[in-house]
Amino acid sequence: MSDLKTCFKRVDYDLSSLLHFIDVGDIGLPDIQRPFVWKNAKVRDLFDSMYRGFPVGYLLFWENVAQNGSKQIGTDNKQREVPARLIVDGQQRLTSLYAVFRGKTVLDANYVERQIEIAFRPRDGKFDVADAAIRRDPEWIPNISDLWCSGASSWRMVNNFIAKLEEKTALSEEDEERIAHNLDRLFDLQKYPFTALEIAQSVDEEQVADIFVRINSEGVTLNQADFILTLLSVFWDEGRAQLERFCRDARVPSKGWAASPYNHFLEPDPDQLLRVAVALAFNRGRLKSVYQILRGKDPETNEYDAERRTQQFERLKVAQEQVLDITHWHQFFKALIGAGFRSGELVSSNNALLFAYAFYLIGRVRFDISEHSLQKAIGRWFFFSTLTGRYTSSPETVMDGDLARIRSLQTGDAFVSWLDSEMASVLTNDFWQITLPTEFDSSSARNPQLFAFFAAQSRLGAPALFSDRSVADMLDPTVKAKKKALERHHLFPKAWLEAQGVVDQRTRNQMANYALVEWPDNIDISNKAPDVYVPEIRSRFDENDWQRMLYLHALPHGWENMAYDQFLDKRREAMAQIVREGFEKLS
Known part of the structure; x- marks a missing residue:
């Protein structure tokens, strides 16, 4: 006999009943799939389909394990303190219908309120x-x-x-x-029938996510962060609102001198900041395990305990307050700037950035490390983690392992020593002399090794190629102009290479063929051969400035006369050396 049992039941509603259950709080309508993203035209099509009597899909609910004493979603007073059902699939449809039938505004992807008309x-x-x-x-x-x-x-x-x-x-x-007939038909949409599949409360979040993906026709991914954000909506709506408000403000420059989370690195989403808070509060990189903690699940009995859940949320509240502290937020970005990364344009991995912020907060809050020492340590760690792609593959697993290894540390010195030992174990001589030059054999436009090279140039005070203005100043994100101050210049121009028989685009666009130059120089050089344009420019510089500039741009002596393949090999090695010098200067 099979032990498999159906984990859901079918329940039929009409629209007016659904709206009523949302009104009284029996059905929770959290932003489980983030802010309302449907365009008004899609809402129009939904109403047109219902008006014509067409089916508009199933709803997927999840019976809630919440207990009395929890807060309800939103700010309206609800007759029911805790919803009996959470919406897993159909949130956009129900939000559309609820907003139109009740005349409510919705939040768009940028957290701006708008009316659906x-x-x-x-x-x-x-x-x-x-x-x-x-x-x-x-x-x-x-x-x-x-x-x-x-x-x-x-x-x-x-x-x-x-x-x-x-x-x-x-x-x-x-x-x-x-x-009159058509208006009566419109009024009668309140009687439109819906069918909901209601998943039993005993089903865990991983199974619910699997069910969602299997039945969802739009291929939307439902992840663990979505579930935790749902819990915030149910049990701590103020915390969810704080996250969304911070994310909204981080997208818009503040007026005057008002403090603001706006920055030039990241426009965060709530689940990203939640990930940092979870790392700080629970030493966890995997959100799946934290979901069960926040539901108050006892790992021994598999039972849910409201008191345990309350204690865990208190820890999360304290951590979130640190994450959203604007002073912490901007001091962390200063650490990145100090490491040569002037803006988000040089950041290839948001995971590396977010996990570095978690480590910054751990160093500051848990270990009380001095700001001067912490800035240097986190700058080095971010440089290292983005250069090596530490959080590129299975980022949650890697971060979970990192957090587990520092869980027993007692002092700030031990924490910094752990960071240094992790970096030293990877950044060996073989890495600098063999691995990194090989990584530069790429044509990727957002290669982390190339960004690390630019960051190293910024840290070492390199001038832009053929210029007396520094790379760091030219990468300043606060300067806005019609054209970027610096452009990626092909040292061996693409058209010239093609004329020489180099037809493969990947070969022409090698990272080792790039240098940062001011845009007027890029235009002047155009498609000239290197042995033509380099002597023309050489006369603008004295010998010391010229040699220093060649060195900091990893250009070997006489490069303009080299065969292209030979040039690429030599420059990759030199680029790796510049990255190493830039990193070691952070110590």
Whole structure:
């Protein structure tokens, strides 16, 4: 006999019942798939399909294991303190319907409130997105939310619409009957039937995610961060709001001298900051294990304990306060700038950045390391982790291992020593002399090794090639112009290489063929051969400045006269040496 059991049940609703259960808090409507991302045109299509009687898909609910004493989602008072069901799939559809039927605003992907305005033309039953022309046209109801939010009866709404339309145009009896019929049909959308599959509360989050992926026709991925954000919505809505507010403010420059999380490195999402808070609070890199902690699950009995859950949330609250501290946030970015990474343009891995921030907070909050020492240590760690791609493959597993290894450390000196030992174990002579030159054999536009080379140049005070202005100053993200101050220049121009028979694009776009130059020089050089344009430029510099510039740009002596393949091999080795010098200067 099979032990397999059906883990869900089928429940039928009409739309008015669903809206009622959301109103009273029986169904939780958290942003489980992040802010509302549907365009108004998609909401229009949803209403059109329902109006025509077409099916619009199943809903997927999950029975909640929450207990009394938890807060409800949002700020409205709910009759039920904790929702009995959480929405796993169908959140965008239900958010659309709830916002339109209740006249509520939604948050877009940038956390800006907006109204969903769907228009309806009763004469022919057409839906559209409201615009200025529709709002002026008496044939249209510019915002169908008014039908359900005005408090007027359907009979009164129909008569009022027909009366106003007759002021502008003559209506036959057939016209009036058709308009009344179509409006009645629109009102009757409240009776539209939905079928929900309700997953049992005993099913764990990994199984729910698997169910979601298997039945979701749009291929949307539901990850562990989504579940934890759902828990925040249910049990600590203020914490979720804090995360979203911080993320919104990080996208917009502040006015005047007001403190703000706005920066030139990262426009964070709530789940990214939550990951940092989880690392700080629980020494965990895998969000899956933390989900169970925050549900109050006892690993021995597999039972849920409200008191345990409350204690874990208190730890998360303390950690999140540190993560969202603007002083911590900007001091961390100063560590990256000190390591030569002037902005997000040189950051190839957000995971490396976020995990470095977690280590910064651990050093500052848990070990009370002096800011001067911490800045240097975290700058080195970020340089190392982005250069080596430490968090590129299985980032959660790697970070979880890192956090496990520092869990027993007692002092700041021990923490910094651990960081240094990890870096030393990887950055051996073989890495600098063999591995890294090989990594430079790439044409990737966002290669972390190339970004590390630019960061090293910035740290070593290198001038831009053929310029007396520093790379660091030219990479300043606060300077905005129509053209970037620095451009990637092909030392051996692409068109010239092609004329020499180098037809493979990957070969022409090798990282070792790139250098940062000011855009006017890039235009002047154009497609000239290196042995033509280099002597023209050489006369602008004295010998010392010229040699220093060649060295810091990893250009071997007489490079302009070398065969292209020979040049690439020599420069890769020299680039690796510059990266090494830049990194070692951080010690």
